[in-house]
Amino acid sequence: MNTTKKQPQRTCVACRSVGGKRGLLRVVRTPEGRVLLDPSGRLPGRGAYFCRENACLAAAVKGVQLEHILKVKMISEDRETLKTALGEILKEQAVV
Numbered sequence: 744m745n746t747t748k749k750q751p752q753r754t755c756v757a758c759r760s761v762g763g764k765r766g767l768l769r770v771v772r773t774p775e776g777r778v779l780l781d782p783s784g785r786l787p788g789r790g791a792y793f794c795r796e797n798a799c800l801a802a803a804v805k806g807v808q809l810e811h812i813l814k815v816k817m818i819s820e821d822r823e824t825l826k827t828a829l830g831e832i833l834k835e836q837a838v839v
């Protein structure tokens with residue numbers, strides 16, 4: 744290991760690939776126990792990462808692995824919010 748730039752290694756929860764050119768999406772469990780997408784990557788709390796592959800985002804929406812990693816049961820409101828947020832990302836990617 745001899746890299747000039749030190750970057751934390753993030754592993755996609757769904758496919759277990761590390762990093763990724765476009766970066767991984769962070770989903771965070773806040774100290775209040777809420778689960779939300781963290782586009783800035785700066786929110787405090789336990790994080791889980793997903794790459795931007797459709798299959799991985801679909802897994803994120805499903806939430807099983809997410810709940811396992813974050814050790815939390817998502818409330819339906821958070822699940823819906825996450826679903827919407829990830830849906831937006833998928834839509835953007837389809838356009839680009």
Ligand SMILES: [Zn+2]
Pocket residue numbers: 755756757758759760793794795796799
């Ligand atoms: Zn992935």
